[in-house]
Amino acid sequence: MQTHEIRERFTNHFVKAGHTPVPSASLILDDPNLLFVNAGMVPFKPYFLGQQTPPFPSGTATSIQKCVRTLDIDEVGITTRHNTFFQMAGNFSFGQYFKEGAITHAWTLLTGPVAEGGFGLDRERLWVTVYENDDEAADIWHEKMGVPRERIQRLGMADNYWSMGVPGPCGPCSEIYYDRGPEYGREGGPVADDNRYMEIWNLVFMEKERGEGIGKDDFEILGDLPKKNIDTGLGVERVACILQGVDNVYETDLLRPVIDVAETVTGSTYEDPAADRADDIRFRVIADHSRTAMMLILDGVSPSNEGRGYILRRLLRRIIRSARLLGATGATMEKFMTTIMDTMEPSFPEIARNRERILHVAVGEEDTFLRTLASGTRLFEQTAESLKGKGAATVPGARAFELHDTYGFPIDLTLEMAHEAGLEVDMDGFEAAMAEQKARAKADNRAKKHGHTDLSVYREFVDSHPTVFHGYEDLTGSAKVLGLVSGGKLVNEAHEGDEVEVILDATPMYAESGGQMADRGTISAGATTLDVNDVQKVGKKVWLHKSTVAAGGLAVGDEVTAEVDAAWRHGARQAHSATHLIHAALREILGPDAVQAGSLNRPGYLRFDFAYTHQLSPDQLQQIELVTNRAVDADYEVNTIETTLDNALDMGAMALFGEAYGDNVRMVEIGGPFSRELCGGTHVSHSSQIGPVSVLGESSVGSGARRIEAYSGLDAFRFMSKETALVSGVAAELKAQSADVPDRVRALAERLKAAEKRVAELKAQQLTAQTADLVADAAQAGTFRFVGARLDDGVTGKELRTVAGAARDRLGSEPGVVVFASKDPEKGSMPFIVAANPAAVEAGAKAGDLVKLIGGYVDGRGGGKADMAQGSGGKPEGFDAGLKAAREELAGR
CATH class of the missing domain: 3.10.310.40 (Diaminopimelate Epimerase; Chain A, domain 1)
Structure with a gap:
């Protein structure tokens, strides 16, 4: 049974049981505790915590979530059961059913006949574990499902109590294991051998909330969640192992093709799928990391030296390093990426329209790293020569770590080259330096982590009173005050001088999103005036008007007038529309791979981050500015089109990677095919209303990412006027024509340099x-x-x-x-x-x-x-x- 069919059977099983199918969220979510989504329940966390009401009619959902866990990258390939990327199939209940329902659903799917949509697993080979004192779950397994008592084992908190590792929802769990037979290990169930008995499904009875703590069992239980919930996770790759009759996750239809390609390009042979031979581990690293890197790039991550980008860079470089150690002498990334895209596309059809971009990012990083290897080789040779000159026989651990950490030169290659040079490497010193760095990183990570923000104060409004936004058409409108929040608490009144969040039933004010800063404006009623300094969304449904009471007072239930600062909105429209034009100009000048990686728009100013590996030349910047201003001069009509996501993408609309889009989207079109992007921002009605656009320059914001900054409208005019005045002033001082200023300044600089010398x-x-x-x-x-x-x-x-x-x-x-x-x-x-x-x-x-x-x-x-x-x-x-x-x-x- 192919992996994409396993996914389909899982989804169909729960849809037939009344669950709402939910598409996988991006691997990148706005969660301060997580670098990547690492569990299937992460997108549902607000519902488990009771901060938001689940938007599913049945109160149940099912999804197959993309997940990445990278805490133990160095261990990948050593065991044959773990991957950095995996697919977590899950079913979720938000107070609708609990232990018996979750157990019944899982048992029915696992043991149901293949002809009836099940997986057809042998009941006699299934074992389960429960939390040490969970008699209820143990009884359900035995009395309802017929699992013998001897195949139900109890484990402690470290094994059978689940949380995300940070403050949030948690609860006891029950895990389902498949007995792969005596050839895989000794008898005795999961407690005796978790290699023979492979965990395939974890049923979490999520009913508690945990506090701060470290580890799997060293944290405080704060209390009960609002409802008893169910969160399950079935490992798609592990089930594929069983149903495809292979030994491990690297032998399935998704990863084995990459290993086959690696054998071809390296000339080495993958001898034993279950062995820990160094070369076999390297094959598994290539397969695992190729898939994870591809999925990260698909969701918009670019290689860099920090955060998510650093993880991607490390994965890609481990692929290159492993291929080299297996015998590859040239570029290999394109073949690995093409192969993994072919295997994954049936489950993730969006790969098809992103193939060119994925290849560009991965191959570009390979080119960069191959240059790093060349320079690192020279540094090592210098080190070896110096050591031999002193009669030393060992490369100091600190030097090996410096090559690894500062210059990106892998320790494996250092060891290989040291051996060739007749030198040893002080691995104890290297490991000590590495451990010290990891300790610093973990401490920094713990310092940055914090618990979830308590949004429960807004829940009533998110559930029952979503804000009606009419700011695309109007800059002013009548509204009713539904709520006031001060200091994180609901209040009934606000008085002069107070800082308060105002929740209205309707608003013309744009809430910050999509890179566009929020509107400024006022809320007024008679003698009362509030200055609105910021507008933010909660739950994507409720607008929070962050305001200062400038005069009078305000109470819940008051009728008010909300008015946008017209000058602010005009400037914001200009900047946002100019951003779309610059994006289109970049793609025209640099090619289709120069795609957006982030933006910021405020009145008169924009910055635009995009994926690109090289510094732009002055001529390229000039061309980008020219193409942008030609589009302004063309007076293109700006249209907004409400359509389906698929239709918008078929029309050529650009979608932001990492953004979650619904079935229906808003596409902003400027000049027909010149610019089409999915966007919820405010825009001018004709491109000429943007006014002039002045590109200030571009800079690096990390490896593989560049940033352009520009002014629009009056700010662009003021900038150009100031620049003109500056050149005129210099020309007058030099008694030269403006056109001659560069040559005259160059001559003066040369004379000054000579004088200084x-x-x-x-x-x-x-x-x-x-x-x-x-x-x-x-x-x-x-x-x-x-x-x-x-x-x-x-x-x-x-x-x-x-x-x-x-x-x-x-x-x-x-x-x-x-x-x-x-x-x-x-x-x-x-x-x-x-x-x-x-x-x-x-x-x-x-x-x-x-x-x-x-x-x-x-x-x-x-x-x-x-x-x-x-x-x-x-x-x-x-x-x-x-x-x-x-x-x-x-x-x-």
């Missing part, structure tokens, strides 16, 4: 002469000749290093030490340097120790080698005492 040369000559005199007057400190002086202010640290080296060389073969310092007039600090010649080092002088000694007198620090060390201090007045102490230290040797 001459000044530097003269300064160097002066310093050299000064140091010659100082060396001639060198004092004696015991057996050492000692040169110590504070040079003129303004001598840089680099210059100190040069003159100190020159003075040291002048001391000849006798033991000699040089100490120079200078004050930085801007910072008020004092850089200083100590240099010792070879004879002085041999006699026991250490420049690094002397720098630390002097640093104590000038409130500074520093360090270096025995022959030269440098430091800086914040108390220049202490240098003379430090100099004296250094001389006395040498005299005592």
Whole structure:
């Protein structure tokens, strides 16, 4: 049975039982606790917590949710049961049925005949576990389902009590296992061998709310949830193993084709699907990570050095690294990505329209990493040469970690190259450095995590009084005050000076979304006026007008007038419509892969992030600005079309990755095919109303992502006017025509550069002469000749290093030490340097120790080698005492 058929059977089973089918949410949700969706219940969390009423007529739902778990990336492939990406099929009940219903639904599907839509599993091979004191669940399994008592096992909180790992809903669970037979391990059920007995379904009886804590069993139970709920998760990949008669998840129809391709491109052989041979693990890493990376790119993630982008980059680079270690010598990513897209497309048809983009991102990262490998190889060769020159046989762990962490050079390749060079690697030191980094990352992650925000105060309004938004047509309108919220609590009144969230039955004010900032405006009634500073949505249904009571007072039930600041809205419309034009211009100039990755629009200004791997040239920026303003000049009509999602996509509409769209969408069309995007924002009616658009420039916002910033309307005019005035002023100062300004400035810059070079040369000559005199007057400190002086202010640290080296060389073969310092007039600090010649080092002088000694007198620090060390201090007045102490230290040797 193919995986896509398993999905269909699961969904059909629960739809026939009255459950509402819910499409998978994006892997990226707006949840401060989660990097990616890691469980099937995550999109339903507000319903379990009672913050929102489930929008399902039956109070039940079913979904097959995309999930990613990346906490143990390094362990992938070592076991053959876990993947970073997996599909979690689930059924959910929000107070409609509980333990018996969940158990009955699961048992019926698992053991039902294939001809009747079931999976046809042998009842005698199914085992279950329950929470240690859950007699009710154990009795249902035995008395209702007929499972023998000996195949029902009890486990503790760490195994059979489920939560997300952070504050939120939780509860005891019952897990269903399939006995794969004695060839997979010893008898005795899941408690004896969880390899032979494979977990396939977890039924969570979600009735409690957990608090803060660490681990699976170290947290406080805060109390009961509003209702007794059901959250189940069936592992689609694990069921596929059983129904396809294969040993593990890497042998199923989804991942085995990638391993086959990997064998072809690397020349190596996948020998034992169940073995932990290093090469076999690498094949599994390629298969697993190819799928996870593809799904992340599908949902809009781009490689970067932080957050989600860092996870994607790490996955892609582990694929490349593994392929190289298996024998691949060239690019492989396109073949891996194409294969995994082919296997996954029957279950995720949206892959078809995103193939080109997915390939562009993945192959682009491969190109970047191959260059990293080339540079990392050079760094390693330099390290090896240096170690051998010193007679060392081991690469320090800190250096191996630096290559890995700073330069992106994998430890596997470091080990391989070290072996080829006849060197060992201090893996204990490497692992210690890695553990320290992980500890810092975990601490940072715990610091960033926090519990869910309590939105229950808004639930009544979300359920029964969704806000009617009429701001596309109107800038003002009558409304009734349905609620007031202050300090997170409902209040009946608000008075002058109060900060309050106002909930109206209807509003013309746009709530922030889609990159467009919220409207500003007023709410008024007679002598009462509230300044609306922000508008936000709750549950996508209720508008919160965040306001300050400027005059009078307001009470629940009052009739008011809500009015948008017309100038604000006009500027916001211009900027948002200009964003669409720039997006279209980018795709025309750079190609279809330059797709939106985020935006911000406020009156007169926009920034637009897009997927692209290279810096834009001045000519490209000029072309983008030209295409955008041509569209403005064309006076294109701006139309909004309400249609189905499929129809909009068929018409060529751009959809934002990571956004959740309903069956019906709003498409904004500017100039017919020139620009079509799914968008809920406010826009001008004709492109000419945008006014001029001035592109300010572009910059990097991470690897594979760029940002363009621009002004629109009057702000663009003001910017251009200011730039014109600036050029005119420079031209007048230079007594030149505006067109000649660049050449004249370039000539001046060259003359200035030449003058600065001459000044530097003269300064160097002066310093050299000064140091010659100082060396001639060198004092004696015991057996050492000692040169110590504070040079003129303004001598840089680099210059100190040069003159100190020159003075040291002048001391000849006798033991000699040089100490120079200078004050930085801007910072008020004092850089200083100590240099010792070879004879002085041999006699026991250490420049690094002397720098630390002097640093104590000038409130500074520093360090270096025995022959030269440098430091800086914040108390220049202490240098003379430090100099004296250094001389006395040498005299005592």
